Amino acid sequence: MNATTPKVMLLIDADNVSADVMEQAVHKVLAEHGALHVRRAYCTAEVALKHQSLFKRLSVRPMVNLAAGKNSTDIALAVDALDLAIAERPQVVYLVSSDSDFAPLVIRLREKGCRVCGIGQQGKTGEETVGAYDAFTDLEHHGSRPAAAAAPAPARKTRARPATKTAAAKTAPAAKKTAAKTAARKTAAARQPNPPSEAAEFILQALPALRTGKEVALNDAAQALRAAGLLGKHGSSLKLFDKLTDEFAVLQHPDRIRWTGATAA
Template sequence: MSRLAIFIDADNFNDSTALDYAMQEVRSLGEPVALKYAYGNASSLKGIEVVMGKYGIRPVSNLVVGKTTTDVALAIGAMEMVCSNPQIKVVVICSGDADFAPLALRLREMGCKVIAVGMSHNLFTSAEVFYDDVLTIQVVDEPVVPKPPAPAPVLPVRQAAPAAAKPAPVPPPAAVASLVTPVVVQAPLKIPPAAQPVNPVKTPVKETGHSIPAAVPASVAPINVHATVQQVLKVCLALRNGSWQHLSQIVQALRANGILPQNAKSSAWFARLAPHFELTPAIKPNQVRYRMGCAASPKTAPVMEAGVQEALAAYPVLSDGSWQPLNQVIAALRQSGLLGNTKSLAWFEVHSAYFEVEMKPGRTHQVRYLQKKAKPAASPQVAEPASLKPTAASTPIPPPVIQSWHISHRREATVPLPSHWNALRQVLVQVAAQRVCVADILLAAPELLLGQPCSYPAVASRFREKKLVLPNQTILKILQRHPQSFKLDNPQSPKSLIYLGGCGGGYTGSKP
């Protein structure tokens, strides 16, 4: 059974709140955590001692040599633990330092899945190139709730002599309305109805001027769904690509910007936006994502366009359509908060209609903005007779439903082998992949015969279950060998595929 090891650079990743959240995310991976070490000097370890005690993390202090030795000690410890414990297949490095990039590459060559966890302000650029997955954490300060103003003091009443009784001065209507308790005077006083005191706590008044009873919860008050979705996506940029985000961070950002009321329950509030947002798990949810494929109204359509405009504003040189260094553009987008916890390449893939990324070996990775050409002016058309014009309005075609099922065999690292055995295994894997024909694919995933789009990860799970591929092998090359039989929604990183019919090209060699 595969196990997980986590190594923390306390000199770089020394925020206790972020570390506590990182440990919760590591637990959610489902792998049993076998080793937990934190490296750093005494002061850095002191700042996270509460989290270390909570999760049983073993501290490793630096040697007193007048220089920081955290990076070297962590690298030596990680290599020693992985080599002495073959069951460790997942390694988590909590640091945004680029010094651990060679360590990550070497661990991946040994067959381990390496995950980086770093703070948003000190994570080095292009971390996605060296790690299998990158988790970026940003700690947001709690919003300061303003204290209610103190009630105005009640003015004392002075009793005048009976012989020289004079009417007390009447306060102006604005002053009377601001007091919680009306002022008592000796002579009777009639206050106009417009100046009667109003209790703002019991009968709050909205901007429209209509009063709402205070007993109605904030989560039940009517809201504009489409306008609210736009506001949520504008504040929480990480939700735009459809990835899962931590619910507590999203709720904190929405409350700070006044979108989610302070006394509203987050799960009930998001339930009113169910066509656009999804919470998981069903009981006590802790994650939320934006449903990109839902039927959105025309008001929510320009969301992606807004993301492109913000990217051009963060790095204005892109606007001219010239090639720019990818690492510099990613750094500018992260600094502006546009990427959030999203991997940079995944963000550009979502916006592939506006950006083109060039990644060639031996050259600096580049990106450019695809300028949209203005549409030519429409030529004057001859009016058609009324009898030739269509009478029935065209109805929009709903998007096809993607078939999916339980994924029991996920992609994972294989057992590391010596270099000469590893080369032989790669050759055998390529030969075995060439022997997989269309009939083998349909036998592994018979749901494809229905002609409906099927989930790519679900089909890959069936391949691994039937032993058609290794646990760490992708099925993309196998499907690309049969373009006449299968169609992928995205040739580079597909999410679904559909069977077009036909037997396609099978294995032509002689089977033993």
């Protein structure tokens, strides 16, 4: 790394700002410093799925928070920020959020020798939030333009013709075949298992063996979840699966986990 290039860290509160503000923030920091060494976005599983293409395009690592409760994502970001400040020793830290709750984190990072800059979404940031940082930038949320609704085509008038006996005879077998196919599709759909929830989908991506119906040792599952960023260093995989009892079964002697959705596949 060039000695003149500071080590820069960007941490995004993805539950708090819009997708285009996140993208603007990444480009702004890259334009200002020329490099961005740590790029992480903290969010729920639902938000991670919604923005997964954006995160891939920007090379941002999503840190998925499956814990329930108010401010759980903010706490995960704050804990990780201090760990990274000690391990990576960045010169500059950017926090992308309009939330005033990060003021104590800003002070602590500054005490660690970091210059702490904030990036927020215009219209959501209060004065008390701006004052906590060494520098703060408000970015405008551009939103997305709704597609113009297509004008309905004028109805064409057609003259009804009386059906002949020959046409009726040809139509009847075709109608029966169509009805039979429709019934078969409905039966097949009824037999299909319910799709996994968004939180379960992240777990299945980290543990693909579960999707095939195999049972995975709880210790192996915990290691895979930590490697995927779904579980903290000291987090309990058992507590995580206890929140998803409708989709995962915890088996004992020896301890292992099974995805219940695979039984109907």
